[in-house]
Amino acid sequence: MFEVGLFAITWQQAVMIGIGILLLYLGIFKEMEPLLLGPIGFAVILANMPLTGITGEDPAGLLYAVYENFIGTGYIPLIIFLGIGTMTDFSPLLANPKNFLLGAAAQVGIFLALGLAILIGFDLSAAASIGIIGGADGPTAIYAATQLVGERPGIIAAVTVSAYSYMALVPIIQPPIIKALTTKKQRKIKMGKMRKVSRLEKIVFPIGVTIIVGLIVPSALPLVGMLMLGNLFQTSGVMDRLSDTGGNALMDIATILLGLGVGFLMTGDTFLQIQTIQILLLGVFAFATATAGGTLFGQLYYKISKGKVNPMIGAAGVSAVPMASRVVQKMGQEEDADSHLLMHAMGPNVAGVIGSATAAGILIGLLA
Amino acid sequence: MNELEVILIGIGVVFLTLSILTMATYFFGWIINKYFVEEEEDDKEKIAAIVAAIQARGGD
Numbered sequence: 001m002f003e004v005g006l007f008a009i010t011w012q013q014a015v016m017i018g019i020g021i022l023l024l025y026l027g028i029f030k031e032m033e034p035l036l037l038g039p040i041g042f043a044v045i046l047a048n049m050p051l052t053g054i055t056g057e058d059p060a061g062l063l064y065a066v067y068e069n070f071i072g073t074g075y076i077p078l079i080i081f082l083g084i085g086t087m088t089d090f091s092p093l094l095a096n097p098k099n100f101l102l103g104a105a106a107q108v109g110i111f112l113a114l115g116l117a118i119l120i121g122f123d124l125s126a127a128a129s130i131g132i133i134g135g136a137d138g139p140t141a142i143y144a145a146t147q148l149v150g151e152r153p154g155i156i157a158a159v160t161v162s163a164y165s166y167m168a169l170v171p172i173i174q175p176p177i178i179k180a181l182t183t184k185k186q187r188k189i190k191m192g193k194m195r196k197v198s199r200l201e202k203i204v205f206p207i208g209v210t211i212i213v214g215l216i217v218p219s220a221l222p223l224v225g226m227l228m229l230g231n232l233f234q235t236s237g238v239m240d241r242l243s244d245t246g247g248n249a250l251m252d253i254a255t256i257l258l259g260l261g262v263g264f265l266m267t268g269d270t271f272l273q274i275q276t277i278q279i280l281l282l283g284v285f286a287f288a289t290a291t292a293g294g295t296l297f298g299q300l301y302y303k304i305s306k307g308k309v310n311p312m313i314g315a316a317g318v319s320a321v322p323m324a325s326r327v328v329q330k331m332g333q334e335e336d337a338d339s340h341l342l343m344h345a346m347g348p349n350v351a352g353v354i355g356s357a358t359a360a361g362i363l364i365g366l367l368a
Numbered sequence: 369m370n371e372l373e374v375i376l377i378g379i380g381v382v383f384l385t386l387s388i389l390t391m392a393t394y395f396f397g398w399i400i401n402k403y404f405v406e407e408e409e410d411d412k413e414k415i416a417a418i419v420a421a422i423q424a425r426g427g428d
Binding site: 087089091093094097098100101103104107108110111114115118124127128197198200201204205208209212213216217322325326342343346351354355358359362363366367 | 375379383385388405423
């Protein structure tokens with residue numbers, strides 16, 4: 001029987017359509033993660049139109065099928081990680097490996113947010129999914145959430161929106177925290193030139209990281225392994241076609257499917273709940289404490305190096321690549337126009353990608 | 369496993385893993401540079417291109 005959607009729409013669906021339009025506005029006109037907010041925003045509108053069956057389970061609607069086959073299985077975040085690997089240059093980390101520890105320090109935000117989420121009343125698996133927002137890595141957050149709370153779409157949707165929103169807001173969230181934890185004199189510190197990294201080091205690195213992480217935290221291997229495979233495509237110098245496809249066409253396809261799948265999760269009945277607001281607030285806390293953790297560890301490096309390390313680079317230990325590095329570079333140049341911290345901040349920044357994937361793997365291993 | 373154990377194990381294993389990666393990267397970097405790589409001159413243009421690419425790149 002033919003029915004008119006206009007008379008069947010609920011207030012929750014109307015609100016969600018409004019949120020979809022807002023996401024499109026932020027993506028298109030404010031250029032906040034447009035490649036992701038574009039498909040997500042449009043999919044939210046699709047998912048909340050009444051009587052379409054597009055989110056239906058039987059028969060399977062388009063958005064349901066995309067979510068079940070690609071996101072719920074965890075495949076798409078992993079393919080995106082492969083793409084990120086093809087675009088990531090680990091040279092700043094290889095030139096200064098101690099920056100790995102700045103990437104580790106920034107992950108404390110994950111565990112502090114996990115603790116706070118438990119205090120608020122979330123169970124351990126949900127709290128772990130929320131904590132991962134502090135890793136500041138969208139694909140990692142989605143992958144961890146699908147593995148930990150796969151049967152609770154409302155939490156996955158809120159975690160995803162939170163993770164990507166705050167990544168786009170890095171230039172707003174991080175500077176006040178960094179300023180509060182550093183002095184003007186420290187922010188002025190210029191760092192020396194980094195050593196050149198050989199091609200062989202760059203080739204051995206992804207293979208070595210895969211083996212080491214796989215042996216210590218097997219449950220982190222899907223994320224870290226795909227990141228490193230993508231990176232090997234790039235560093236080998238003989239797999240340019242694969243590197244190009246992984247970082248462009250494949251990544252774009254995965255991003256479209258990710259957007260559609262997340263949109264499926266954002267229906268009025270699952271998203272419009274108090275827990276969504278709680279998760280969004282906990283996400284800010286996770287992100288802020290991650291930035292603080294990295295900066296404070298940067299202070300430790302400042303002391304040990306007797307003032308040669310600018311402690312701000314620790315804030316880039318959150319894995320929002322390369323936004324967090326750009327923030328450090330900009331703040332450094334605000335104090336001294338001749339300061340060039342970008343490449344120094346990229347070391348902790350890419351270490352943060354490995355750190356957050358490792359943290360996610362640990363939580364999945366412990367709780368899934 | 370209780371909440372505190374998860375938090376402590378989590379932080380501990382993250383630091384352990386990344387500490388091992390730090391040491392391994394230093395060690396293999398040293399081996400590679402000592403025995404397998406001849407000194408090359410710095411390529412300023414290449415470094416400038418990498419910086420430009422980072423500045424232009426979108427987020428993940």
